[in-house]
Amino acid sequence: MCESSDSDALRIFLLAKIQIRNVMVDTFLANVEIDEQVYPQAPSTNRLMQTGVKVPTSQAALFKMLPDGFSLPAQELGGALRRSRTLYGAGMGFAGLGVLTMVVNATVGLRWQPDSAMTDALAAVDQDISQAFQSAKEELGGGRVSDIDVARKIVNDLGAAIKNSFEDAESWSGEFPFEQALASLQYWKF
Structure with a gap:
C-alpha cells in the first residue's frame, strides 16, 4: 500500500x-x-538584436485613424509593446522607456472613444511605463547604467511626451491615458 x-x-x-x-x-x-x-538569421544579425534597441520605424504606424476621426491601435503597437516588455523584463528599463516614449508621442493628435480598444491599449501602455520605471530604478540602483546623462535624457523625453499628451487630451476634453506614468515620473528623482 x-x-x-x-x-x-x-x-x-x-x-x-x-x-x-x-x-x-x-x-x-x-x-x-x-x-x-x-x-x-546570420549570427551577426542575432548579435545586433541583443545589443541594439529596435524601435518601430514610424510612430504613425502604431495607431490607425478611422473615417469618423477616432483612432484604434494598429498591429504594430503590439510589436512595440512586446519589444519594450522584453527590454525592461531583461533589466534594460531605460531602453524600454525609450520605446514607450515613442508610443506616447504617437498618441498626440489622436482622438479615441471612452471604453474602446484604444483606451484598453493606452491603459496597457500606462502600466508598461510604470513597470519600465521600476526596471530602470533597479538598473540604476544596480550600477548598470553606463551613462547617467543618457538615462536622464530618456526620462526627460518621456516626461515631455507625457506632458504633450496631457495637454492634447485636455484640448479635446479627452481622458488623459497616462495618469499612473505621470505619478511615477513625478515621484522619481535621480
Whole structure:
C-alpha cells in the first residue's frame, strides 16, 4: 500500500512539472512574433538584436485613424509593446522607456472613444511605463547604467511626451491615458 501511494505521489508531481513547463512554453509562444520563430538569421544579425534597441520605424504606424476621426491601435503597437516588455523584463528599463516614449508621442493628435480598444491599449501602455520605471530604478540602483546623462535624457523625453499628451487630451476634453506614468515620473528623482 505504501508503494502505491508513493507512485501516485510521484505521478502527480511529474504531471505538475509538465504542466508548469507547458505554461512557460505557451507564454513564450503567445508573446513572440512568427517571424522571430522561423526566420533564419546570420549570427551577426542575432548579435545586433541583443545589443541594439529596435524601435518601430514610424510612430504613425502604431495607431490607425478611422473615417469618423477616432483612432484604434494598429498591429504594430503590439510589436512595440512586446519589444519594450522584453527590454525592461531583461533589466534594460531605460531602453524600454525609450520605446514607450515613442508610443506616447504617437498618441498626440489622436482622438479615441471612452471604453474602446484604444483606451484598453493606452491603459496597457500606462502600466508598461510604470513597470519600465521600476526596471530602470533597479538598473540604476544596480550600477548598470553606463551613462547617467543618457538615462536622464530618456526620462526627460518621456516626461515631455507625457506632458504633450496631457495637454492634447485636455484640448479635446479627452481622458488623459497616462495618469499612473505621470505619478511615477513625478515621484522619481535621480
